[in-house]
Amino acid sequence: MSFRILSKNVLRSAVRAQPSATFVAARFVAKPLAAQTLRTFSASSMKLNKDNETAKLVEILKEEIQVELEEPQVTTIPEKLASYDGFTIVKNEINSVNLHLVKEQGDEEIHVFIDVDELINGPDVFDQGLEAEEPVAEEEEEFEPMEDLSPAKVQFAIIDKTKNTALSFGINPDFTSGDFTVQSILPFSDPSLLLSEKAEDFLKKDLTYAGPQFSNLDENLQHALLQYLHSRGLNVEFIEYIQDLATHLENQKYINWLDSMQKFFK
Numbered sequence: 001m002s003f004r005i006l007s008k009n010v011l012r013s014a015v016r017a018q019p020s021a022t023f024v025a026a027r028f029v030a031k032p033l034a035a036q037t038l039r040t041f042s043a044s045s046m047k048l049n050k051d052n053e054t055a056k057l058v059e060i061l062k063e064e065i066q067v068e069l070e071e072p073q074v075t076t077i078p079e080k081l082a083s084y085d086g087f088t089i090v091k092n093e094i095n096s097v098n099l100h101l102v103k104e105q106g107d108e109e110i111h112v113f114i115d116v117d118e119l120i121n122g123p124d125v126f127d128q129g130l131e132a133e134e135p136v137a138e139e140e141e142e143f144e145p146m147e148d149l150s151p152a153k154v155q156f157a158i159i160d161k162t163k164n165t166a167l168s169f170g171i172n173p174d175f176t177s178g179d180f181t182v183q184s185i186l187p188f189s190d191p192s193l194l195l196s197e198k199a200e201d202f203l204k205k206d207l208t209y210a211g212p213q214f215s216n217l218d219e220n221l222q223h224a225l226l227q228y229l230h231s232r233g234l235n236v237e238f239i240e241y242i243q244d245l246a247t248h249l250e251n252q253k254y255i256n257w258l259d260s261m262q263k264f265f266k
Contacts, residue, residue, distance in 0.1 A: 113155040152183040178236035184210035
């Protein structure tokens with residue numbers, strides 16, 4: 001990422017600096033013919049540089065794609081990641097950040113919705129909080145653990161087919177410990193709203209009350225809800241699985257993104 005940003009800034013500086021001296025000289029030339037000659041030379045020079053920079057971009061993109069493709073099975077999903085403990089991939093579009101997993105379990109359907117890019121590349125609230133803290137030398141104070149208030153990167157939803165209702169838990173996994181934090185709990189009287197991808201339904205879900213902060217709930221209720229999630233397969237092993245799967249899929253999307261840019265610049 002930093003290399004691409006640096007390249008962009010260097011290119012921008014070069015483009016801004018190049019034409020000024022030539023055109024200023026052209027404005028003060030008394031003879032129209034001389035001015036015309038200067039302008040023609042400048043335009044040709046700019047076109048040549050433009051073509052050269054585009055060719056460089058294509059070559060760099062090509063090299064980056066080749067490096068990414070050196071890893072075995074990078075363009076396919078390995079068998080060990082295709083399914084896990086009954087969870088299978090039902091939706092994964094190459095140009096989309098959304099990943100959808102499903103598991104059938106008796107009278108229940110368990111749906112997992114993952115924002116692949118946010119899960120892999122998004123900021124870690126706990127790390128940011130630790131970096132921002134400055135040690136206090138004068139006296140020691142006790143601090144409560146900082147609660148993760150960032151938007152949920154994973155939705156773990158259970159549909160009860162007999163009651164035709166659903167409950168969706170917004171969670172943020174912690175890949176260091178294999179644990180997770182509960183961000184929201186959203187009940188659905190109609191599971192079709194949970195599964196809908198219509199824009200107006202996304203708005204409805206965003207505006208629906210999702211309960212207080214999980215840590216503000218009664219401790220017995222917190223414990224019972226966590227036990228419920230564990231019984232539905234949300235455990236350390238599943239956290240590790242979605243990390244491995246999302247990392248692999250994000251790499252595929254990155255290669256496709258590079259290829260799309262390469263096609264544009266060619």
